[in-house]
Amino acid sequence: MKKNQIDVVTLGCSKNLVDSEMLMKQLLANGYTVKHDPEKPEGEIVVINTCGFIGDAKEESINTILGFAQAKKNRKLSKLFVMGCLSERYMEELRTEIPEVDRFYGKFGWKGLISDLGKSFKQDVEYERALTTPSHYAYLKISEGCNRACSYCSIPIMTGRHKSRSIEEIVQEVRSLVGQGVKEFQIIAQDLSYYGLDLYKEMKLAELIERISEVDGVEWIRLHYAYPAKFPYDVLRVMREKDNVCKYLDIALQHISDNMLTKMRRNISKKETIELINRIRREVPGIHIRTTFLVGHPGETDADFEELVQFVKDVKFERMGAFPYSNEEGTYAYSEYEDNIPESVKQERMDVLMAIQERVALDSNEAKIGKVLQVIIDREDEDYYIGRTEFDSPEVDPEVLVTKDKELKIGEIYNVKVTSAEPFDIYADIVS
Known part of the structure; x- marks a missing residue:
């Protein structure tokens, strides 16, 4: 485990993600190294931000907690904290069932985590966040x-x-x-x-x-x-x-x-x-x-x-x-x-x-074939630049795969011409 590193794991919706980002900013301001949803958790401390909306989400949250509780038993981390909707709703039951968790916090009680780490809440960055999304x-x-x-x-x-x-x-x-x-x-x-x-x-x-x-x-x-x-x-x-x-x-x-x-x-x-x-x-x-x-x-x-x-x-x-x-x-x-x-x-x-x-x-995507649309570029893979139109939100909506005829910058908006379409992907060439 890496000393002074905290891994923050976020489950559920984008509203939870904002809470995690605010927590992460406070942790960074207090001198910690912070990783969000790392593929291989290595921090000495783990914070899980849970979802409790429906059955599947609750099951995912509980399984995630149990996985890290086992890691703590195996001495792969020293402290485990849980926050968010699931612990807001089932705090007493969780405390009884999963004693390996050092402390549970409700949906709005995560600020107490800072003081429990022996640190202070930094008022000067109260509304700031450590963004986990692409910077644009x-x-x-x-x-x-x-x-x-x-x-x-x-x-x-x-x-x-x-x-x-x-x-x-x-x-x-x-x-x-x-x-x-x-x-x-x-x-x-x-x-x-x-x-x-x-x-x-x-x-x-x-x-x-x-x-x-x-x-x-x-x-x-x-x-x-x-x-x-x-x-x-x-x-x-x-x-x-x-x-x-x-x-x-x-x-x-x-x-x-x-x-x-x-x-x-x-x-x-x-x-x-x-x-x-x-x-x-x-x-x-x-x-x-x-x-x-x-x-x-x-x-x-x-x-x-x-x-x-x-x-x-x-x-x-x-x-x-x-x-x-x-x-x-x-x-x-x-x-x-x-x-x-x-x-x-x-x-x-x-x-x-x-x-x-x-x-x-x-049908909706095929209606765009031949049209020129604005696209914001989110990332690049081996074959395409991948972006979205104004009609597409991250994570849930179709993406636009832009041919790599020109060098494009991540986070910039370009005009593209749609060449073909699938139900959940659009293909396009750069225009300008």
Whole structure:
């Protein structure tokens, strides 16, 4: 093991990643060498930032903890700390079951880790982060928590009620990140739509995005995780008018049948959902919408699912994901409904949706053949430069494979002409 080195392992979503980056900045400021998600962990101390969203994520988190607990038993590390959503939710059980962990911290208690190491929290870098992403883009978390009461979701149990950061604080962080070379920002929250209501008593997402767009050096802004009910339509004007606000929106719809939307407690109807999608596309021509759907929720009939299938076929979302229902303790669905849909049926329904989406994605990508698009270059491999358009978020969306006719710089934006397409990849030649 390497003395004075701390390995930070992040599981789950990009919001967790931001927390890890803030922790890492504090560790660096206190003189530690810090590695993030190393292929071969070698630090004397390991910090695991856990996810507790659904069954698979919890299982991954527990298995990761157990693996490092065994490494500690084998004296391959001296201290093991666990933080994040899983330990927020199951701290007492984890303490009992995995005593090898030196200390557990909740979702928001990670600052205590610094003092437990005998170090001090550095106020001068309180809002700074050690970026784990390529240096040209970063995730920007604008709020914590969620006030919604969706039947299936355990997130509010772990994160608490919605708490917006101030516009001034966020803009200050953007300026700081731009100073470090960041030019692309993925705006993230559990619920973008709610932003500002708690702090300013009115929706402020549009004003926030406009303020961010006016910071010199911000080239792309992309919005993630909007909520469909009471959607802040004024953000569409900003998206339409500001060249550096990408025509991209990640908005989780979860279902379309009125029966399921009611059981899921989504506070929106099928008619309102269709009107929402139509208005978004009407007000922002060319927008690419990413959404997710939940299948196998208690009470989902074959008719409900067929309604969802037809909706996906008709609306043709440019980007889409699906996941099966997970029966989570503490949720409304857990206490009020019987989880009576077999796992095999849940998986089959998810597979059906994703097979449809593969065809839709191919059609969307093939429609770009012959067009000139802007692409930001993320990395280089042996055969191609690999980047993304404004319609593509890192990790989850298609990539653009650019032929190596000219030398390109990582993090720069270039014009490319699309030559061919697959469902999840686009091929292009450099134009300028």
